[in-house]
Amino acid sequence: xxxxxxxxxxxxxxxxxxxxxxxxxxxxxxxxxxxxxxxxxxxxxxxxxxxxxxxxxxxxxxxxxxxxxxxxxxxxxxxxxxxxxxxxxxxxxxxxxxxxxxxxxxxxxxxxxxxxxxxxxxxxxxxxxxxxxxxxxxxxxxxxxxxxxxxxxxxxxxxxxxxxxxxxxxxxxxxxxxxxxxxxxxxxxxxxxxxxxxxxxxxxxxxxxxxxxxxxxxxxxxxxx
Amino acid sequence: xxxxxxxxxxxxxxxxxxxxxxxxxxxxxxxxxxxxxxxxxxxxxxxxxxxxxxxxxxxxxxxxxxxxxxxxxxxxxxxxxxxxxxxxxxxxxxxxxxxxxxxxxxxxxxxxxxxxxxxxxxxxxxxxxxxxxxxxxxxxxxxxxxxxxxxxxxxxxxxxxxxxxxxxxxxxxxxxxxxxxxxxxxxxxxxxxxxxxxxxxxxxxxxxxxxxxxxxxxxxxxxxx
DNA sequence: AAAGATAATTAGGATACCCTAATTTAAGGA
DNA sequence: TCCTTAAATTAGGGTATCCTAATTATCTTT
Ligand SMILES: [Mn+2]
Ligand SMILES: [Mn+2]
Ligand SMILES: [Mn+2]
Ligand SMILES: [Mn+2]
Numbered sequence: 001x002x003x004x005x006x007x008x009x010x011x012x013x014x015x016x017x018x019x020x021x022x023x024x025x026x027x028x029x030x031x032x033x034x035x036x037x038x039x040x041x042x043x044x045x046x047x048x049x050x051x052x053x054x055x056x057x058x059x060x061x062x063x064x065x066x067x068x069x070x071x072x073x074x075x076x077x078x079x080x081x082x083x084x085x086x087x088x089x090x091x092x093x094x095x096x097x098x099x100x101x102x103x104x105x106x107x108x109x110x111x112x113x114x115x116x117x118x119x120x121x122x123x124x125x126x127x128x129x130x131x132x133x134x135x136x137x138x139x140x141x142x143x144x145x146x147x148x149x150x151x152x153x154x155x156x157x158x159x160x161x162x163x164x165x166x167x168x169x170x171x172x173x174x175x176x177x178x179x180x181x182x183x184x185x186x187x188x189x190x191x192x193x194x195x196x197x198x199x200x201x202x203x204x205x206x207x208x209x210x211x212x213x214x215x216x217x218x219x220x221x222x223x224x225x
Numbered sequence: 226x227x228x229x230x231x232x233x234x235x236x237x238x239x240x241x242x243x244x245x246x247x248x249x250x251x252x253x254x255x256x257x258x259x260x261x262x263x264x265x266x267x268x269x270x271x272x273x274x275x276x277x278x279x280x281x282x283x284x285x286x287x288x289x290x291x292x293x294x295x296x297x298x299x300x301x302x303x304x305x306x307x308x309x310x311x312x313x314x315x316x317x318x319x320x321x322x323x324x325x326x327x328x329x330x331x332x333x334x335x336x337x338x339x340x341x342x343x344x345x346x347x348x349x350x351x352x353x354x355x356x357x358x359x360x361x362x363x364x365x366x367x368x369x370x371x372x373x374x375x376x377x378x379x380x381x382x383x384x385x386x387x388x389x390x391x392x393x394x395x396x397x398x399x400x401x402x403x404x405x406x407x408x409x410x411x412x413x414x415x416x417x418x419x420x421x422x423x424x425x426x427x428x429x430x431x432x433x434x435x436x437x438x439x440x441x442x443x444x445x446x447x448x449x450x
Numbered sequence: 451a452a453a454g455a456t457a458a459t460t461a462g463g464a465t466a467c468c469c470t471a472a473t474t475t476a477a478g479g480a
Numbered sequence: 481t482c483c484t485t486a487a488a489t490t491a492g493g494g495t496a497t498c499c500t501a502a503t504t505a506t507c508t509t510t
Contacts (some may be wrong), residue, residue: 010467032487044468046489051466063476063488093318094344104341111336116329119319235497257457269498271459276496288458288505 007075009110013038014048015057015076016083016109018068024167024219028065077141078117083109084130084137085120091131092124098131098182099173132173133164133183133221148221151189151199152214159188160222167219179203179210181220232300234335238263239273240282240301241308241334243293249392249444253290302366303342308334309355309362310345316356317349323356323407324398357398358389358408358446373446376414376424377439384413385447392444404428404435406445 007015017037021029035045049066052058057072068076086105090096096104112120118139121127128144129135135143148163162185165176176182186204193200198211212220232240242262246254256274260267274291277283282297293301311330315321321329337345343364346352353369354360360368373388387410390401401407411429418425423436437445 008466030487031489040467041469042488043470043490048467090341090344094341094348096340096344100340104338107336107338108333108341111332113329113332115321115325116315116319116333119315119321123319233496255457256459265497266499267458268460268500273497 010048011052011055011057012075012079012110014045014052015068015072016079018058018066019073019076019080020167022068028059028061028067030065034066074141077137077143079109081137081139081141082112082117084134085117085124085127086112087130087132088124088127088136089120097177099170099177101131102168102173103170129164129183131183132168133162134166134168135164146221148223150218151201151212151220151222152217154189154222154224156189156192158224159186160224161186163221163223165220172216172219175216176220180206181210187222235273236277236280236282237300237304237335239270239277240293240297241304243283243291244298244301244305245392247293253284253286253292255290259291299366302362302368304334306362306364306366307337307342309359310342310349310352311337312355312357313349313352313361314345322402324395324402326356327393327398328395354389354408356408357393358387359391359393360389371446373448375443376426376437376445376447377442379414379447379449381414381417383449384411385449386411388446388448390445397441397444400441401445405431406435412447 014034017034018029021033021037025033031042031045031049034049035042038045049058049060052066052072053060056069057075059067059069061067083105086108087101090101090104091098121139127136135146137143146163151160154160162181162183164183165173165181180203181187181201188202189199190202190209191200192198196214198213199217200209201212202209239259242259243254246258246262250258256267256270259274260270263270274283274285277291277297278285281294282300284292284294286292308330311333312326315326315329316323346364352361360371362368371388376385379385387406387408389408390398390406405428406412406426413427414424415427415434416425417423421439423438424442425434425436427434
C-alpha cells in the first residue's frame with residue numbers, strides 16, 4: 001500500500017481523453033462522449049469517473065459532465081507529452097508512417113518512466129510539436145496556445161496552411177494522409193455545401209479537390225494566409 | 226471476441242519469467258520460484274499457470290512445476306527480444322545508466338507492436354546482445370547459445386572476462402555495476418571461502434577485491450582466458 | 451517407517467474494469 | 481405546461497488477477 005498512487009493505463013486513457021475532448025467541445029465533458037472516445041459503455045465510464053473523482057483527478061457534476069482537477073490536468077498533460085514524444089521518435093528515428101504512429105504511441109505512453117521521458121525528449125532535441133502538428137507539453141505540463149483556426153471556420157475562397165489535427169484517430173489520419181492533408185500542406189477552401197454538406201478543399205499537389213465532412217473539418221486546424 | 230489472443234502484460238511476465246528461470250535451474254520451473262520472481266503469492270501463480278495451460282502456453286505437472294509449450298516459448302522469446310532491444314536503445318541512444326534500464330525496459334516490452342519492434346531493431350543496427358551481455362533473440366525467436374560458464378564454476382586462480390549476467394534484477398545490477406562487474410570486465414577468481422562462503426574476485430581497475438555470494442556467482446557468466 | 455519441513459494446492463475473498471437491461475432525469479418543442 | 485427523446489444513472493453481472501489462511505502432498509531425515 002504505497003502512498004504514491006500508480007496511475008494505471010486505464011486511468012491515463014480516461015484523463016487523456018478528457019483533455020482531448022475539452023479541446024473539441026466546451027467543458028464539462030459529457031459521459032457519452034467519453035464513452036464513445038474510449039470505446040466503452042456509458043455505465044462503465046460513469047463508474048470509472050466516480051473512481052477518478054475519489055482520487056481527486058476529476059470533478060463530476062451529475063447529469064452535466066466531467067472536468068479535470070488541477071491534479072488530473074497535470075497527469076493528463078504528462079500522458080499527452082509522452083504520447084507526442086513517442087510519435088516524434090517513431091516518425092523521426094524509426095521512420096514509421098505518419099498515419100500509423102498514433103496507435104503505437106498510445107501503447108508506449110503508459111509504459112514510460114519519467115527518467116525515460118526526459119531522456120527521450122533530449123534525444124529528440126526537445127521538439128515542440130508531434131508529427132500531426134499538436135504541441136508537446138513541456139516537462140511542467142504547459143503548452144503554447146495555437147493561433148490556428150478550424151478549417152470549418154475558414155471563409156470560402158481563403159487559402160491557408162495546415163497547422164494541426166486534433167482528436168487524433170487512426171482512421172482519420174489515414175484518410176487525411178491519403179489526401180495530402182498533413183501539417184504544412186497548402187490548401188484552399190473552394191466551397192462549402194449547404195445543409196451540413198461537405199467542404200471542398202483544394203490541396204496543393206493533389207489532382208482532385210478533397211471533400212471533407214464537417215466533423216472532420218472541425219478537427220483540422222489551419223493558418224490562413 | 227477476436228481469434229487472435231492478445232497477450233496481456235501479466236501473461237507476458239509469466240512467460241518471460243519462466244524462460245529466465247529455466248536458464249537458472251533445470252525445468253520444470255517450480256511454482257514457488259515463479260512466485261518469488263514475480264512478487265506474487267504461490268496460489269496466484271498456480272491459478273495463472275492454469276489459465277496459461279488452457280491457452281496452451283505452458284504445461285503444468287502437479288507438484289512438479291511448469292514448462293513452456295512451443296507456443297509459449299515463442300511468445301516468451303518475443304518478449305525477451307523486445308526487452309533487450311529497448312535496453313540497448315535506453316543505453317545507446319538515451320544514455321541512461323546501465324543498471325537502471327532493466328526496469329524501464331520491463332515496462333516498454335509489453336507496449337511494443339511488431340512493426341515498432343522491427344523498426345527499433347533496424348534503428349539499433351540489429352544488435353545481438355543487451356547491455357548486460359545477454360543475447361537478443363532474432364525475429365524468429367532463436368538465440369545463439371553462449372559458451373560462457375558461471376563464475377561459480379571457475380577454478381580458483383583463473384582469470385576471465387565477464388560475458389553476461391542472467392536473471393536480471395535492479396538490485397543485482399546496481400551491486401555489480403558499483404564493483405565494475407559489467408560485460409567485458411577482466412577479472413580473476415582469487416579464492417572461494419568454504420561452507421557456502423563468498424567468492425573473492427579481483428576486478429581489473431578496482432582497488433579492492435569484490436566478495437560475491439554464491440547466488441550471485443551463479444548468475445554471472447564469464448569466458449575463461 | 452514415522453516425523454518434520456517445505457512446497458503445492460484448495461477455499462474463500464477482494465478489487466478494478468467492463469457489460470446489458472432497466473429506470474430516471476433533463477431539455478427542448480408542441 | 482406537457483411530451484418526447486436523448487443522456488445519465490442504477491441494478492445486476494462477469495472476468496482477470498491478486499491475497500490470506502487452511503489443508504495436503506512430497507521429500508528428507510531420523
Ligand atoms: Mn494510450
Ligand atoms: Mn500526434
Ligand atoms: Mn515487464
Ligand atoms: Mn539486459
